[in-house]
Amino acid sequence: MDHKTPAAFRPDFLWGAATSAYQVEGAWDTDGKGPSVQDTRGYPQGTTDFKVAADHYHRFEEDVKLFSELGLEAYRLSIAWTRIVPDGDGAVNPDGIAFYHRLFDALLAHGIEPVVTVYHFDLPQALQGKGGWTSRSTIDAFARYCEVLFEEYGSKVTHWLTINEQNMMILHGAAIGTSATTSDDPKRELYQQNHHMMVAQARVTKMCHDMLPAAKIGPAPNISVVYPATSKPEDVLAASDYNAIRNWLYLDMAAYGTYNPTAWAWMTERGIAPEIADGDLEVLAAGRADYLALNYYTTATVAAPLDDGAVTYEGGDQQLAVGESGVFRAVSNPYLATTEFGWEIDPVGFRTTLRDVYDRYRLPVMVTENGLGGFDTVEEGEIHDDYRIAYLSEHIAQMRLAVADGVDVIGYHPWSAMDLISTHQGVSKRYGFIYVDRDEFDLKELRRIRKDSFFWYQQLIKGNGSL
16 A cells, blocks of 8 residues: 555545644733633643734734635634633623624634634633533533634534543643542543533534534544554554544544443443433434544553553653553654654654544544644744654645545644644744744734745645645
């Protein structure tokens, strides 16, 4: 299969780029917006918070014009829950409603389709104070919030995404500012939160189908194939187990409406299986996704666990898993280079991941994140990010091969449309096609500068994925 001729992308393929509200908008307490858990979290020394970010809230018209010049056919964004319902479950904020109408209208006027994530790591702090996802009341609050979105924006949005990287919020919540547990059994509480999110997602998926029959809706987990370190059977089994815990638990629920059996057996064995209320299984079964979105950055490689040590997920970010006692231990892949931030680079793994997901579920796949974070520098007013171009071009080439393999890929939204605040490394870790001229604690003028990758992606879109 190495010498396969790459396939052309479908004529209606959506070439886009992605951001999230809390990382790009700023204006954290403007026009009635309430605080989210991202606004109130602590930050590592030397990084900044999200209160100004790229100030997209005040500059979206300028940004949308740049997106149009870039040639974007779609823009994957998220709505800030606390801009719509400041306390999560109380009064609706008309100024927040109006902002996203203006943003969507600007996008549509430039021929850019909004692809909308309703929840991207930014739970309202007021709901967190009431127990967050540990409380079943958050399911109702989420469903009510989404009902408002469908009523307001249903005529302007065709592609909806429910929850961004739910699997990472469970596996690496401490690293991304979403983990909050209060019991003396935090892992069991996390998987109860996970269950509540799954029920909420299923309710909202069915609601979307009922309210907006022409719309499409699906989840957006972080998915990457898991390799065994060797062909040793115990390593292969460890990789299969981690695939179930990391990937299939979330996609099985979205596609089939049921728990993955391997993951459920692991939760039961560990005593962390969630309590399932009457009616939950019926709700889950009724909330089937129309398509599967996935965020892909790299693969994982694991070996069988050692007998003499317990390792946990603590300390790793989304792409730097450590291990799970009795299940697997993470190891480096000697065949892969790494980014400046230690993430392995695996374009072929992207093809494999797309194939595995489509083989398993037979649902259209939309790539909602894929990109390279780096320390971009301005040289005489220009940003020469050849490393980003190389990363994206290699991944797009493998995506074309996945299409030739028979995978129905419907869109590609690299992270990110413009520079924003990284969850882990502040503004210093840049991903965008558009440079935002600010430092960690010096906002400067927030001037927008087109990077070399901007002009490269512009030409790639014109050629529907080929240069």
